[in-house]
Amino acid sequence: MVPEDAQIIKGRSLWQDARRRLFHNKAAVVSMILLGTIVILAIFAPYLSPWAYDDPDWGYDFPGPPNFELHHWFGTDGNGRDLFVRTLFGARVSLLVGILATFVSLLIGVTYGATAGYLGGRTDNIMMRIVDVLYSLPFMFFVILLMVFFGRNIFLIFIALGAVQWLTMARIVRGQTISIKKKEFIEAAHAVGVSNWKIIFRHIIPNVLGPVIVYMTLTIPQVILTESFLSFLGLGIQEPLTSWGVLISEGAKQMESSPWLLIFPAVFLAITLFCFNFIGDGLRDALDPKDR
Amino acid sequence: MLAYTLRRIGSAIPTLLFIITIAFFMMRLAPGGPFDRERQLPPEIEANILRAYNLDKPVYEQYFDYLINIMHGDFGPSYKYLDFTVTDLITTGFPVSLRLGMSAILLAIFVGVFAGTIAALKQNSVFDYMVMGTAMTGIAIPNFVMAPLLALIFGVYLSWLPVAGWGGGAIAYQVMPIITLALPQIAYVARLTRGSMVETMNSNFIRTARAKGLNERIVVIRHALKGGLLPVISYLGPATAEIITGSVVIEAIFDIPGIGRYFVNGALNRDYPVVMGVVIFFALLIITLNLVVDLIYGFLDPRVKVE
Amino acid sequence: MLLDVQNLTTRFHTHDGEVFAVNDVSFHIEPGECLGIVGESGSGKTQIFMSIMGLLAKNGTAEGDVLFEGKQILGLSTAQLNTLRGVEFSMIFQDPMTSLNPYLRIAKQMTEVLVAHRGMGEKDAEKASIELLDLVGIPESKKRFRMYPHEFSGGMRQRVMIAMSLLCQPKLLIADEPTTALDVTVQAQIIELIARLGRELNMATVLITHDLGVIAGLSDRVLVMYGGRIVEEAAVRELFHDPQHPYTRGLLDSMPRLDDSSRASLYTIPGQPPNLQALPDGCSFAPRCTHTMEICRKQRPLLQKIAAGRTKACHLENVS
């Protein structure tokens, strides 16, 4: 067999193997189905219920328990708004924040890590020292400071959450880059005179994809959690927009009289976090099966 | 070892300075002063207020004043709790928060290490799956969900424990806050311990220990635990940060008079000095703890000293 | 007979099916002799002795008979094995850098053996341990005794491993590629040391290696392994002068020779080692063999006696 062929076949079967392993992982498969359902519900939220997310139902209790005749499947909140629709609109915000902020962290982390790992030497040393120092900072409090000083703006939330989640990503990417840099095909590219940036974007980044995808899957729930945390404290998403954190916060205040206000959004948040974690773990095991 | 200690302390100080600086200039860059949201004040009164809070000097002077004051343990007056300085708030709140936090950390370490070690030694057993499943729950269900749920079940429905409050520090009032605070950390520590113990138990030096005919108890306790628990030691730094962060929301939920509650109120009321003071205090705490953890690590892992 | 292994078969259960690492292997070791075992990496050399030592990975099972001084030791409980491992027979491993516990001083790692098996006090155990460090040639043994493994070079660590394995004066020392991870200059010293200790202490030794050169002058008999099976057994001399299995021949040809500078590039046996998850019906070396015949692909050659102390598993009458 010719070596190049072997390389290609090995490369392809690696991803195929990974997919097979992932689909054999029941927890991951169930999680993907559940998460997919939540995403679809969130996307089609306005068409699924006769009620709007910000208009009260004057003909029903404030708050009112679940009522199927009025299509208030999850009940209504203290302002008489339908909780089912609000939970799904909360899903939109929470998922969007999760994905966008993770994307921000991905962008920063991958660029930073790949640069440090690829350049090596002194630069790498300094860049990683900075990461070490940043690691030991209480980030949540910085995000809160940002929110307090600059107002509670949804875009600021994306940026702030993304900007605090990139450190681990940078470390992973740097480690991978260093190990890949030593491989021949990079040296070959170098020898032909391909520029540093091209090498980073054409060769190194595609090759660190596996661990990056795993870590991304695990960052999304992290960000969703952080956003919910901020919103729970009243420092995140503001009315009339809502997110799971906001809903849970409202629910917790009235849990003795109207527990549904707490339970429905809490269940949605917990299921989503579970799913992302199981999918992340499943992906990791699928891509790097040595632990089994 | 001494050089290592000094070097670590040497890097902790700039970190703290960095935090203070960033926080300070962020505050000064923030649009609008602390009193903007109130009604418009006559100019002479506003000038008075600015002078009282030192806001009339140039920024760099304010910065150095702030630094010097911090070194004296003075974080300035609170904008909202008019009769209190930030330092007052911190000193009244800290003992309460510390009690919760320490208990939660200790609980997390003991339960997490124990469960994780057993799970690792009995890999793929029913116990292992149970521990890992529970840990997943602990990680996936955030404490601000867990806390109200537990309060609902044990406080409201079963009436076993008080729903909220501090009760002057009575044990019954501490149980739920400590457990909800510790739960995610128990989960992390258990997972971490399990992973690292599984790896250690598969390592070559454990094979050597077994080949020497040592009994399994000695193999685990003398040979595996020390290396296996090192990651837990290094996790203590981040764990402290997590516990402190968690305490903010737990104190708010259970209405506990700790620093966290002042912090949240300060944040909601844009009480800048309180927010800044608490953040800097927490940062100092976290950095100090990280330092201590690093030193313990260096003490436990003989390889660190030569590096 | 010190150790008698009969029909040892070791398998690993993996997600992708069974791995047949050791297949129906039989051999024996006489007291005081030095047995060499060679074969490419992955041919099952290590797993034979892991099975014997009771050190198989969790997914592995071993079947067959292993008699140590006439007593069955395969399938003993861990507690029973612990009265033998490190006492009657010891093993040292390929990678001295990771075989010692990095968190414990050499002192503790040595004395604990004597405390556990000989019931010695810490003082006596220390004295005995330091004597052994001297024996294996560790300079400044008293000082070094208190150090941590990372303060030793690779060669020194392997010496420590050897000293540690000799603490209870075992009758058998298994050295699994003890020099593979070391510098070339150190390799010869370590091998020499093991051979010398074997002679002086009248201890049987097993030298496992993938490099025939290592055991050329030292072992008495050699087993050649391929695909988890023994394919040839012979005295060292005969093996070198008259290899009977084409695989052995290939191994010999791929040895670097000092006396022959004309062969600039080293010969390597073409092809890949067999897939232990799906061994062929016929000879597992057939796909790589230069003498393959029809029968080789259909029928697996059995290990047969061809002369006194010589066996081979090959359909070919005479290789040379």
Ligand SMILES: Nc1ncnc2c1ncn2[C@@H]1O[C@H](COP(=O)(O)OP(=O)(O)O)[C@@H](O)[C@H]1O
């Ligand atoms: N725990 C395990 N699970 C599956 N296969 C294993 C395991 N341990 C060893 N093997 C396989 O057993 C075969 C023999 O290994 P080994 O005896 O270590 O070879 P060597 O001759 O190099 O010492 C190898 O192909 C290896 O992949």
Ligand SMILES: [Mg+2]
């Ligand atoms: Mg081997």
